[in-house]
Amino acid sequence: MGSPECRKLVRRTQIDYAGYAWSLIPVFGKMARGHIIPVHIRKYMDLRGGNSKTSANWEHAFMSTVFSWGIERKPDIIDNPCKQVKKFTEKPRTRYITDDEYAAVMAHAKPMLKAAMEISFCTGARRSDVLGLRRQNLLEERIHIKESKTSNKHIKRWTPRLREAVDLDLDQQREIKSAIRVFSRKGGRLHHNTLTNWFVKAKKEAQAANPKMKTDFTFYDIRAKGISDFEGNKQDFSNHKSATQVATYVREIKRVDSNK
Numbered sequence: 001m002g003s004p005e006c007r008k009l010v011r012r013t014q015i016d017y018a019g020y021a022w023s024l025i026p027v028f029g030k031m032a033r034g035h036i037i038p039v040h041i042r043k044y045m046d047l048r049g050g051n052s053k054t055s056a057n058w059e060h061a062f063m064s065t066v067f068s069w070g071i072e073r074k075p076d077i078i079d080n081p082c083k084q085v086k087k088f089t090e091k092p093r094t095r096y097i098t099d100d101e102y103a104a105v106m107a108h109a110k111p112m113l114k115a116a117m118e119i120s121f122c123t124g125a126r127r128s129d130v131l132g133l134r135r136q137n138l139l140e141e142r143i144h145i146k147e148s149k150t151s152n153k154h155i156k157r158w159t160p161r162l163r164e165a166v167d168l169d170l171d172q173q174r175e176i177k178s179a180i181r182v183f184s185r186k187g188g189r190l191h192h193n194t195l196t197n198w199f200v201k202a203k204k205e206a207q208a209a210n211p212k213m214k215t216d217f218t219f220y221d222i223r224a225k226g227i228s229d230f231e232g233n234k235q236d237f238s239n240h241k242s243a244t245q246v247a248t249y250v251r252e253i254k255r256v257d258s259n260k
Contacts, residue, residue: 001017001018010148011148012128016062020058023059024044024059032076033077034074036081037081038082038084038085041082044059054090056088057087057090060087064080064082064083067080067082092248093224093251094251095218096251097222097225101214101217102225104210105199105203105215108201108202110198110202112183112195112198113195115168115169116130117219118161118164118165118168119133119162120219120222120226121223122159122161125145126223127220127223128148129146129147131183131189131191131192131195132146132148132181133182133183135180135181135182141157142157143156153239154239166182199218199219203217221251224250234250
């Protein structure tokens with residue numbers, strides 16, 4: 001974690017790595033690193049997968065990265081045991097938020113949550129990147145959103161809907177003159193857990209008002225809705241490098257005419 005190789009990674013990845021290490025060290029921390037074999041990794045995966053297969057897969061990948069780093073630097077590490085252990089197969093999310101469902105949640109959302117939802121939808125940005133948006137990124141003709149995951153930048157032209165969303169949040173922050181972020185609480189960054197709690201509360205209130213409506217979607221699914229609903233080049237809009245990556249976010253079922 002203190003190596004130059006790790007320190008040059010983007011901040012978001014470093015934070016993720018720290019979280020994976022936090023889970024792995026209590027299990028493997030006292031073992032001699034050269035004595036860890038595939039069966040140990042498999043046992044950990046099976047136990048961890050009982051709670052979260054996704055977390056087990058990410059921790060597997062992190063541990064594999066650590067071993068690959070160690071093989072070149074530590075004489076007692078001659079193999080990467082993770083290479084011989086399969087990850088879990090994960091089903092990609094397919095949940096598409098309909099316009100009615102989106103509108104129902106918006107009707108019960110706090111102003112700051114409304115703004116975050118709309119910015120994510122209008123730009124296709126992740127929640128963390130929306131919350132990391134700085135005021136200096138709001139330029140006259142466009143908005144810059146830097147991806148914490150890849151360090152790439154979204155550059156989107158203003159639309160009336162996007163401008164309205166940003167202005168809605170800035171109106172909430174007028175008393176915080178020193179804030180450098182668009183989403184601030186008392187001058188500090190709005191935490192993603194706070195936004196998630198607001199979103200869950202808004203969904204519950206929306207469901208209470210619309211008993212037949214399902215709310216089995218997450219804030220993460222708003223990004224997928226934005227990409228799915230975009231009528232132009234979806235790859236350019238989402239800022240993905242490949243069409244395969246984009247395909248995981250396109251969730252609305254295609255509608256075509258029947259045979260005549």
